[in-house]
Amino acid sequence: MSEGAAKKEEKPRKFQAIRGTRDLLPPxxxxxxxxxxxxxxxxxxxxxxxxxxxxxxxxxxxxxxxxxxxxxxxxxMYTFPDHPLRRLEQLREAVKFEGATFWPTDDASLSLFTKALTRFVESLGELFRDEDSETYNKERFGRLRTELTDEVSKFQQLLKLGPAEGLDSELTRSKERIETILGFFEFGESLxxxxxxxxxxxxxxxxxxxxxxxxxxxxxxxxxxxxxxxxxxxxxxxxxxxxxxxxxxxxxxxxxxxxxxxxxxxxxxxxxxxxxxxxxxxxxxxCRPKYVEQLRAALLKVKDKLGPDSQRRIETNPLRVLDSKLESEQPIIATLPHIADHLxxxxxxxxxxxxxxxxxxxxxxxxxxxxxxxxxxxxxxxxxxxxxxxxxxxxxxxxxxxxxxxxxxxxxxxxxxxxxxxxxxxxxxxxxSGKAPVQQGRDVYIAWMGERAQATAIRAAKDLRKAGFSVELPPVEQKFGKALGQADKLGAKYALILGDNEVSEGLWTLKTLADGAQAKFTEPDLLEHLKKHL
RNA sequence: GUGGGAGUAGCUCAGCUGGUAGAGCGUCGGUCUGUGGCACCGAAUGUCGCGGGUUCAAUCCCCGUCUCCCACCCCA
CATH class of the missing domain: 3.30.930.10 (Bira Bifunctional Protein; Domain 2)
Known part of the structure; x- marks a missing residue:
């Protein structure tokens, strides 16, 4: 059991595209x-x-x-607050990290709390220096910062005086004011x-x-x-x-x-x-509002014949009743006034x-x-x-x-x-309607064999690609049978065969995969041939 | 947000009202170290969506949850 649990932890979480999103893949x-x-x-x-x-x-x-x-x-809508909220969250984290409760009750946690708060205010200062964005209102933030520091020192004093008579409510009010001010920082631009x-x-x-x-x-x-x-x-x-x-x-x-x-x-x-x-x-x-009123009036007359969705729409958006798909409502909708007559x-x-x-x-x-x-x-x-x-x-x-x-x-x-x-x-x-493209093939698959041939193959691939052909160049040497099999699976039109013979003769073998026909070409002739036939 | 259906290998799916999983296709390797498609042989890949419950035992039964599909709503 514990072994199974340990094993479980080793496996990283499997991620998947979140709901309603998807990957678009070839082809x-x-x-x-x-x-x-x-x-x-x-x-x-x-x-x-x-x-x-x-x-x-x-x-x-x-x-x-x-x-x-x-x-x-x-x-x-997917709505989120910009950056300043993160600052506030950082503050909350920092306060927690320092071991203080967000609202300190004694001297020890008070000093931790104010330390975290001071750092927060300083970080706001950095924020102003770092960002030249006009999204932030410098003046407003400066004012908020002053208000915050003032309020915090007031809070500190109140706390030091202890729960003396009459001060409890003051303390509570001070807390509320600080929270409110912090709340303002939350309203970084909503995006x-x-x-x-x-x-x-x-x-x-x-x-x-x-x-x-x-x-x-x-x-x-x-x-x-x-x-x-x-x-x-x-x-x-x-x-x-x-x-x-x-x-x-x-x-x-x-x-x-x-x-x-x-x-x-x-x-x-x-x-x-x-x-x-x-x-x-x-x-x-x-003209639209006038029509909407007439429509609403007409709808109210037949309200009991409509479904719950449409009944609701009479108040919220009468126009939407018009495109209801409900079979039972169709005859009623047909009798409603047309906007064309009220433009x-x-x-x-x-x-x-x-x-x-x-x-x-x-x-x-x-x-x-x-x-x-x-x-x-x-x-x-x-x-x-x-x-x-x-x-x-x-x-x-x-x-x-x-x-x-x-x-x-x-x-x-x-x-x-x-x-x-x-x-x-x-x-x-x-x-x-069947307009999807088929898998992308290759123009030429280069079946090479031997170290000398690889050099030639690399050069051939470069030239063919330069001429705009799609070329597959196997990264490692393969048996010829395998290479041609690959060429076939990838849907290549031609296989360019480069082995010892071709390299020493200077004549390259080009095979047409569809019919198996083969012919030999010199390097320049091959390019010309392909340009004509592809 | 509401309702219905479905999740088992990369894909398509079997799995007997419970005994810890199979097929086809695909992938990889071999038969086959200068000739592909075919054939034959072989291999790998599964926390049976996830979590809990019932049970000696759950892919199977029950509950929850997530995701996908379809529809409503709304919109492109």
Whole structure:
């Protein structure tokens, strides 16, 4: 038993990718690369430039843009405090380490406690010297530091006076004040792993004064996003998005249409199957609230016929009732008022023009009056693209217009529209329809034998690779049979045979693995031959 | 966060209402030291997801837990 336990301890912990994250391996990564490469190419033809963004941002950026009441912000973000919290934890550790309780009760532990606290305050001083970051408000921290030291010396005095009459409550209050001040240090900038990238793009637009560039500014990005959801088919906690945003300039319907055209072109190029574009307009700050009220009123009339989820949404977000999947609710939903009939004049005109622009571009769409977007910042044009083979998460792209978001984030009034593609889902759909690449083979496998031949083989590999061929050069000598077996398993097209004969003759043997044909070439001829045939 | 299904070799899976594990594929080696795919022979790899309980005995029964899959919710 004890032996078993000891044995157990020797074995290091087996690590595994944490829930909702995964490794992408070859050959699948070849497909990812193809998708991303295609995005680079297609987006470039539409005049979009790539923007590379931080993976984390201030929490507030997402809270403000996506909306506090959305699920994404209220329960799905990976949020953590920056560095100052670590300082506080260090302090707590230090106090514990010195053998003192966090709240000393006698002289001995008091001196330990103040020692640890003093060190903590000093370390804050270091923090200010080390970091030139503007994230920390020097003045505020200086003030806090003074308050803290003052309060601590007061606490010390109180403690030394002993539990004299009337001082107990003073002591308690002093403790509370110190804790409060320490609490402030905890509020180092709260950071969040980005759950999406639109907010970041807007932040970058503002930060780099892009309104001074020729408008509109057209940017695209790709990379991982993070949401703490329950994993499912086509849904991960670290997932990948490819997105694009058009910021600034006008809100011309042609921009909406061109952005949609671009995604469709991209999907077309990838031969994505079962592509279906749905569009809608959800109005603006003027007309949407009025519609929402009418919708709510209509819903209240049929409340008892709805499921519990939808009943709840009547209060929280009536629009979401529209995309309920419940079979039993479908007939009821069909009777609800359409937003298209309640758009203000400008929104209606814009929506009509977007549809016209799409037609001119030959983009096939379906109007879906039940298509509503979840994030707060969307207005007017919204769209969603679905593809086949995705289970119940069949949306592969979602997007819409978000005029006013830049302004909300402290920038100038700016028009905006964009979309995000779920790359994981895109890949999944491509794989389901048999578009997955096969295992990467090699152009040439070099079967060498003998020390002299290895030198030749190394030179041959270098030259072939320089010419762009994929070459496998075995690190150790192998029997010929084995070498050819390896070449076969690796899916090589050719085996270059280099043995004593070849080296002394200066004629290299090239074998075509598919049919077993062999021919001899001089070194330069071989390169020429391969260039012609590969 | 809620519900359902599943975890046995690298992969796909067997394992009899309890007696401490097997197959196929793959990997490696050999038959085969200048010729691959085939065939034959051989080998390695498992804390039977993890922890606890019942039992003389648990991969199997019970409880908990973790992970994966599917769906709800929400979203890309």
């Amino acid at each position: 699948e990564t070849a497909l990812w690369n193809r998708v991303e490469q295609t995005a680079h190419e297609v987006f470039a033809t539409f005049g979009f430039g790539e923007i590379r963004l931080p993976i984390f941002e201030p929490t507030e950026l997402f809270a403000r843009s996506i909306g506090l009441d959305t699920d994404v912000v209220s329960k799905e 969040t792993l980005r759950p999406e990238a639109t907010a970041s793009v807007c932040r970058a637009y503002i930060e780099h004064n892009m309104q001074q560039l020729p408008q509109p500014v057209k940017l695209y990005y790709m990379g991982p996003m993070f949401r703490r959801e329950r994993p499912q088919k086509g849904r991960y906690r670290q997932f990948y998005q490819i997105g694009a945003e058009v910021l600034g300039g006008s809100d011309a319907p042609a921009i909406d249409a061109e952005v949609i055209e671009m995604v469709m072109t991209f999907f077309d190029r990838l031969e994505l199957q079962g592509v279906q574009l749905d569009i809608n307009s959800i109005g603006c700050r003027e 203000c004049e400008e929104c209606a005109a814009h929506y009509a023009a977007v549809k016209h622009q799409l037609k001119m571009r030959g983009v096939i769409y379906r109007e879906n009056w039940r298509l509503v977007r979840g994030l707060d910042y969307y207005m007017r044009t919204t769209f969603e693209i679905t593809a086949k083979g995705l289970g119940s998460q069949n949306a592969v792209c979602g997007g819409g217009r978000y005029d006013g978001l830049v302004e909300l984030l402290g920038g100038p009034p700016t028009k905006g529209i964009g979309f995000a593609i779920g790359e994981d889902r895109l890949i999944l759909s491509l794989q389901e």
